[in-house]
Amino acid sequence: MSVHDMANAGRTHEILTARRAGLVGCTTCGKVHPLDTRVCRRCGAALQSRDETSLQRVWAWLIAGLVAYIPANVYPMLITQTFGKRQESTIVGGVIELVHHGSWGVALIVFVASVVVPIGKFIAIAWLAISVRSRSAADGHTRQHVYEIVEFIGRWSMIDVFVVAILAALVQLDFVASVNPGTAAVSFALSVAFTMLSAQNFDPRLIWDAYEADDT
Amino acid sequence: MTIHVPHTTGHPALGPLDELIACPTCDGLHRLVHVAPDMTARCRRCHTVLLAPRRGAMTQIVMLAATAAILMIAAIFFPFLELQAGGLNQRTSIMGAVLAFSHAGMLPLSLAVAAFVVGLPLARFVALIYVLAPMALGWRPARHAARVFRWSEWVRPWAMAEIFIIGVAVALVKVAGLAKVTPGPAFWAFAALVLVTVLKDNFMCRFTIWRTLDERTKS
Known part of the structure; x- marks a missing residue:
């Protein structure tokens, strides 16, 4: 496999999420930003760690x-x-x-x-x-x-x-x-x-x- | 829980943010490595395809989108279907089918169908050519390329050309007992367009396109 998950010991299904790492991922283009970023720097989409509503x-x-x-x-x-x-x-x-x-x-x-x-x-x-x-x-x-x-x-x-x-x-x-x-x-x-x-x-x-x- | 991460230096433990990718489906964090053409990288947890670069994809998509756009224009202007029953004759174009609801006082539905079947698919072909043609030629991205591409991805589920052609097939079977229906050139153009669209979508890897757009903008 070409993309490796992060060094992340623990249960098999457990994987480090962007939110836990204090980051936010863009669902449009995949780019990762610091958690408090509002707009994606790459594609301009609105960022939300979890869509509350x-x-x-x-x-x-x-x-x-x-x-x-x-x-x-x-x-x-x-x-x-x-x-x-x-x-x-x-x-x-x-x-x-x-x-x-x-x-x-x-x-x-x-x-x-x-x-x-x-x-x-x-x-x-x-x-x-x-x-x-x-x-x-x-x-x-x-x-x-x-x-x-x-x-x-x-x-x-x-x-x-x-x-x-x-x-x-x-x-x-x-x-x-x-x-x-x-x-x-x-x-x-x-x-x-x-x-x-x-x-x-x-x-x-x-x-x-x-x-x-x-x-x- | 919130760790402040400065953009320039990256994450203290994970390194520069440009080398990370977050799964859009499950938020799983992955380190980006080079994915060879014709290989597919999936999220380790939810198996969503993250990267699936294809050799010469940009050029192929531009070609296919251009083909589809030309076919769509042909499909709009040529006769679509012709019905014959007991010496009577009725012809319709795609626009005729689209406008069918407006005669029954359902103009808003007519406009929606026009958008689903003709407007949005055509707009998507044009948008993809606009965004990807400079990429295929190795140029800098066109103005507002990011906005146009974001819109074209957002609108994707509402472009329903392939659903329309199945609808045509169902309608043909429904009237087959009552009358003879002959498909016109527009029918074949539209069927070809659907095939081209499916082919084109197979070449699309949106994360790769976003990364390429980003790199070309910076350089």
């Missing part, structure tokens, strides 16, 4: 995302008109329709992106935020993996919004068939954006601080 913002955005997710499921996502017959379908309704058509693969993609991922994300972020406070939770690597998955996968929920946009732009055949977006598209997009912000506001260093506390 991180959890408050995580909860605030998470609740906003949860609230927006309710109308996203109640109101129609797509309004289809074929020969004057008007049909409204919600997110789950759209998935059921796809299953009836026999497109199992696409139904699965939409179901995972619009239902499994958002709900899984709410639970995962809430669990992370709670586990950081209580000291009994799972080991650091598990929590780290959950955090990485949440960060990576959250954006993919936007698929459904893009599908609606493309369908609404493409299927405009006057009387024969037309597709228009429903109000749920707005709430769903907001819900996804809010949960993305929630995950971004989480300071992963808190995971490892709690782990250190478990250890000692």
Whole structure:
């Protein structure tokens, strides 16, 4: 391995952190500064040893995302008109329709992106935020993996919004068939954006601080 | 707990601060050593990738970003998809898809989709060229290069070109039963752009770029 950790005897997981050394690391560029430095000299990002208000913002955005997710499921996502017959379908309704058509693969993609991922994300972020406070939770690597998955996968929920946009732009055949977006598209997009912000506001260093506390 | 560390002299026990690197994920402190190209250095505690320099990465990223920017411009102006059903015909461009929400009174959502799909990806390509082209040529960094690069990294999760192309695939399957859909040149340009973006992100090592920017600014 090319980067060596500091000479730091002790338990295997114990590693000297910047905070313990009286330093602060920049999360944007990795540069190390004295603890009282406010702005990174290399990249100009604001420095904070630990983001004190991180959890408050995580909860605030998470609740906003949860609230927006309710109308996203109640109101129609797509309004289809074929020969004057008007049909409204919600997110789950759209998935059921796809299953009836026999497109199992696409139904699965939409179901995972619009239902499994958002709900899984709410639970995962809430669990992370709670586990950081209580000291009994799972080991650091598990929590780290959950955090990485949440960060990576959250954006993919936007698929459904893009599908609606493309369908609404493409299927405009006057009387024969037309597709228009429903109000749920707005709430769903907001819900996804809010949960993305929630995950971004989480300071992963808190995971490892709690782990250190478990250890000692 | 707070130890005052003067910047010039470094830490009494750990040496100059320029030779240290803090893991952005777990705050673990590591001593920086030379990492050979095509090697990867990870944090010892949380295994986050700290440094992954690639040979000629700067040049490759600039080339790929330029390619992606050209493809994006092509994707905006060429026809994207064409739908045929019972003698009726409907065409849409990417802008058409982006503006679909504005016809239904959802203009803010239209603007957001425009930013996610076209605006932010394109702005990121331009930002990367602006920051890295002088690096690739061995020049001094351009004015405000640090600010531009910081912004481009911050905006990264909101550039959703690759998600849009999967959305297109899902939409195509949804209408496949009702009508015939032909992808236009813009569709292929956009698909190529997504591939180029993925390739480009594989070459990106943000800590290496920051260090290079820093060294070039000083020298």
